[in-house]
Amino acid sequence: MVYDVVIAGAGPAGFGAAMGAARKGKKVLLFDRNSGPGGVASYCGCPVFSGLRSFVPEESGGAAGEFASSMQNNSMIWGDVKLNTSEFSVTLIMTRLLKQAGVDLLFYVELTGVKVENNSITSVTVTGCGKSIEIKGKTFVDCTGDAVLSYMAGAETQTGSADETMTKTLLFRVTGVENYNRELCTKAFEEGNFPFTHQDRFMGTPVGEKGEDFLLNLTAVSGCAQDPAELTRMDMELKEQIPVVLEWAKKTLPGFANCHLVAVAPIIGVRGGRNIVGVETITTKDLQENTPVAEPVAIGKRTYGEHYTKTFVAPWAFWKGGGPREVPYGALRSVNIANLAAGGRGIAIEPKAVSAIRLMPVCIATGQAAGIAAAMDFPEYPALRQELINQKCKFEIKKEQ
Ligand SMILES: Cc1cc2nc3c(=O)[nH]c(=O)nc-3n(C[C@H](O)[C@H](O)[C@H](O)COP(=O)(O)OP(=O)(O)OC[C@H]3O[C@@H](n4cnc5c(N)ncnc54)[C@H](O)[C@@H]3O)c2cc1C
Structure with missing residues (x-):
């Protein structure tokens, strides 16, 4: 056929x-x-x-x-x-x-x-x-x-090249966010000593019906996504970033103090x-x-x-x-x-x-x-x-x- x-x-x-x-x-x-x-x-x-x-x-x-x-x-x-x-x-x-x-x-x-x-x-x-x-x-x-x-x-x-293409991200989701306010979170991000230098702004989206679940788009690494060895390296680095970002979010972002991790993307997100x-x-x-x-x-x-x-x-x-x-x-x-x-x-x-x-x-x-x-x-x-x-x-x- x-x-x-x-x-x-x-x-x-x-x-x-x-x-x-x-x-x-x-x-x-x-x-x-x-x-x-x-x-x-x-x-x-x-x-x-x-x-x-x-x-x-x-x-x-x-x-x-x-x-x-x-x-x-x-x-x-x-x-x-x-x-x-x-x-x-x-x-x-x-x-x-x-x-x-x-x-x-x-x-x-x-x-x-x-x-x-x-x-x-x-x-x-x-x-x-x-x-x-x-x-x-x-x-x-x-x-x-x-x-x-x-x-x-x-x-x-x-x-x-790695520097010319957008960074790679491992998205993760938390639950238990209370009274999410984008403006307050953006301000907190700008003032809050984010632990990694790659991030230029707060990125996250409420995804639950009432906004109680939250997709955090705050991990990133640079590298070539057309090579399995590089993907493996980047994936491992991104996984190590998640607990660090999560702790920072709990301490810094308004409404995130009691949130906890519910899901991590199974595959690295490649933008191009x-x-x-x-x-x-x-x-x-x-x-x-x-x-x-x-x-x-x-x-x-x-x-x-x-x-x-x-x-x-x-x-x-x-x-x-x-x-x-x-x-x-x-x-x-x-x-x-x-x-x-x-x-x-x-x-x-x-x-x-x-x-x-x-x-x-x-x-x-x-x-x-x-x-x-x-x-x-x-x-x-x-x-x-x-x-x-x-x-x-x-x-x-x-x-x-
Ligand atoms: C972290 C992140 C956040 C994003 N946020 C948004 C957002 O909020 N809103 C928005 O609109 N866009 C967003 N984007 C962009 C958007 O998701 C992608 O650009 C879009 O999905 C690309 O669509 P695509 O079909 O071209 O490729 P993809 O979605 O990448 O699909 C390609 C498919 O090809 C398959 N494939 C690849 N190689 C092989 C192979 N060798 N054999 C078999 N199958 C193969 C893959 O498994 C995959 O299913 C985001 C991207 C990333 C990485």
Whole structure:
């Protein structure tokens, strides 16, 4: 059997890609090494979809809007602007939507091999439980976050240095926070001798229904996330930071005195590192100058380099241009592998600018556009644009009249 579209990685982008491709009536396979979809949202402990409007799902458009509606209809969200939920709910709802759309799902498998002939991928091999399975496809979409499929296929990729890419984090959750007040916590952080130098501001989010659970986003290390030995080192360092941060929080943050640890993300959270080289690659210059985008497929933002400004290197550290910017079709297509697209945080953008396109709703959107493009065998832009409209995607910034 030959799939029309094979998608590696079932994070927000892989979810979007599979929904987009399946809606074209194609035979689609989505696989991941985790036990279900969700990526960082489900397996790195960050079930907070910034910018995904839970109470106005249609504002998100496309598969992101469908996901938000379904979460809302199943009472699986808290809060009113960002979509704030649990890791399990993300996986459950994404799985249901993918199954309804007719996508074949395969989990617990790691991508271990890629066959390429005449600059096109012909099959991938995945391995799990000691079994190797060859999956043949006509087109492929890389939603692994770190362009793993593209790298293994010999596609051109670009990797930012440890100092150029955002820090890596192990998110953890506490319970028993009383009367959380963001302003007071921010002030306490600024005055409170935080024990590590990497952190430039207070980062945390109430995640329980009444705000009694709290996601602390205060551990960070620098390093290369494209190397297992480095990931192992960073993971061990991050685990050692957690008890130190927890003690500091109890002593310093208002309302945290009686909190205690309930969960630590099972996997290190990686914000970026490796990206494809695309037919068009988004640059920091594009973001700063807001160069017009001729063939938009999703809406990201112009800001990059946010968070951990102390570990970013000048002159490009934290440039806050503000406002949205469209993502071009060319940023989803590999420059040298003909039947390969990318979605999510691994698309063609300078790695140091990745925060312009990495929020989960944007990843769902670029994934969906990549999935549609692959399902249509990489059409000219007008045909893709029409399908993005058919699938109710929000991909163009409304111009002032
Ligand atoms: C600590 C942290 C906090 C964040 N906070 C927020 C937030 O509050 N709001 C927000 O919107 N965004 C947030 N983000 C960003 C956002 O979560 C990610 O940018 C987004 O999830 C990227 O989506 P993706 O689908 O491109 O990649 P990922 O979510 O990374 O998914 C990639 C998937 O590919 C799979 N994969 C990779 N390699 C292989 C392989 N070889 N074989 C099989 N499967 C593979 C992985 O298992 C994973 O499921 C945060 C990120 C981090 C790290």
